Amino acid sequence: MSKRHSAKYKIDRRLGENIWGRPKSPLNARAYGPGQHGQRRKGKLSDYGLQLRAKQKLKGYYGTITEKAFKRLYNEAARVKGDTGENLIGLLESRLDAIVYRAKFVTTVFAARQFVSHGHILVNGKRVNIPSYLVKVGDKVEVRDRSKQLTVLLEAVQLAERDVPDYVEVDHNKMTATFARVPSLSDVPYPVQMEPNLVVEFYSR
Structure with a gap:
């Protein structure tokens, strides 16, 4: 990638x-x-x-x-x-590539777009390869099984330079994330x- x-x-x-x-x-x-x-x-x-x-x-x-x-x-x-x-x-922040980035499935926003485009992400069990797809509150975003051992994914999870914000609930063991709520400006870790x-x-x- x-x-x-x-x-x-x-x-x-x-x-x-x-x-x-x-x-x-x-x-x-x-x-x-x-x-x-x-x-x-x-x-x-x-x-x-x-x-x-x-x-x-x-x-x-x-x-x-x-x-x-x-x-x-x-x-x-x-x-x-x-x-x-x-x-x-x-x-x-509701865009699928933004959720993937916030969940620390990838290291950069550029990689998030590519990760989604290459078909590595499921939303509510269905593959979505459109980075601009708007995720709804409660939607489950997950890395598909055959992609869970990708090096870029494993490296991103270990990244210490940023944390997952509280409006995205993540389970890095299962590689799943849930969009808990729509954030306000003060919630977003810019x-x-x-x-x-x-x-x-x-x-x-």
């Missing part, structure tokens, strides 16, 4: 933050943007720039979500009652500050 180190690290450096909290991020050693102009001093961002940056950071955190798919989630969040920013976080309110402002312009 390939790992997209260059892609995710470029996102880190472009945004100037280690958005996944990974100890191997080159941002830990080179705290400036990629490319020959990366070390130039940046000017103060406009309101639009701050909103765009917040959107790119939140979208980038979840891996390779397209702008079209991200906008679709935003529209759904705006349609439902309640705070649109909180609804957006809830929808993002290594950096996310600002969904600015994302809402960006799309509301």
